[in-house]
């Protein structure tokens with residue numbers, strides 16, 4: 001790489017001095033651009049307009065003297081770091097030298113000078129200044145990289161949060177859609193019963209059999225059915241309410257889920273078999289946990305229906321391994337194709353086209369990891385096995 005030129009300013013009111021110095025420097029140092037000023041004012045003008053990297057400054061000059069020029073340059077932000085070397089034939093005393101250094105000069109040379117030594121020093125000063133400038137530039141670049149990096153990290157984190165919020169809403173909508181199907185099934189029986197009672201009432205009226213006892217019985221039975229329907233509706237509504245962190249039983253939580261969906265599942269000939277070796281308790285958000293279980297059940301249900309599986313059974317096992325509570329949920333729906341089994345927890349990954357959003361398992365993973373647990377899946381004899389591991393809740397936690 002070609003070295004860029006060094007810019008030097010020589011300030012001296014005596015023309016011969018300037019020209020002699022210029023030709024000496026020109027001869028001895030490569031890549032120089034030399035400017036000359038015959039007075040302090042001229043020097044200031046040049047410094048402001050050119051990229052000066054070293055100033056060789058005479059002291060005794062008419063008008064502004066060298067010390068005054070140096071003081072002015074050192075007091076201005078843009079010029080304060082330009083190295084100044086005083087060169088004088090007159091002001092040789094220690095006191096003047098001290099003053100020169102006090103102003104901020106890097107050297108104070110007195111005539112007659114050792115040319116060889118002066119050239120070496122000037123070369124060195126130029127190199128050091130260049131390096132300092134490069135370092136400063138690098139630092140500034142680094143600082144701005146750090147700054148943009150920080151900004152990017154903050155904006156990515158924000159975007160991720162928004163994405164997760166959206167996914168959560170989508171997954172909730174999908175589950176609510178499924179739940180409407182389950183409610184419809186739960187309501188089917190009481191609606192049929194109400195229908196039969198109403199027909200029966202009409203028949204009895206036509207035969208003139210209606211009396212007060214009969215009407216009381218009718219009202220009681222109707223109210224029972226209506227209460228059942230309203231309880232079911234409340235169960236479903238509660239299912240989607242966010243819950244506080246609490247200690248809850250895995251078994252009863254999973255049973256609550258089964259209770260909500262069993263009517264719908266039995267119409268599709270699906271049974272859920274729960275075996276519980278240990279009624280473990282975990283700490284977490286119970287409704288969110290139930291949604292995880294529901295999503296795994298619904299995935300098994302979808303696979304069994306789509307693939308027209310004969311043996312429609314979902315087996316749930318709850319047991320303990322060390323300090324961990326383990327839940328295994330197995331089906332015999334044929335399993336997850338080997339090429340996609342590693343992708344089912346990705347957001348929007350679905351094989352159900354318009355019928356699935358693909359966020360169910362992604363959200364399930366988020367929910368389980370939020371309480372320090374782990375969820376995984378593997379294929380086992382003719383089906384899929386989901387495994388959820390969560391730390392048991394310590395005694396007295398709540």
Ligand SMILES: Nc1ncnc2c1ncn2[C@@H]1O[C@H](COP(=O)(O)OP(=O)(O)OP(=O)(O)O)[C@@H](O)[C@H]1O
Nearest residue numbers: 299300303335344350351356357358359360361384
């Ligand atoms: N038990 C299973 N048997 C076979 N494939 C499964 C099973 N569970 C999950 N999958 C596969 O994993 C994919 C992702 O499941 P996930 O629950 O994340 O989304 P989805 O069910 O497709 O849509 P939704 O957002 O409505 O739940 C499913 O589309 C399906 O291909």
Ligand SMILES: [Mg+2]
Nearest residue numbers: 295299360361
């Ligand atoms: Mg799903």
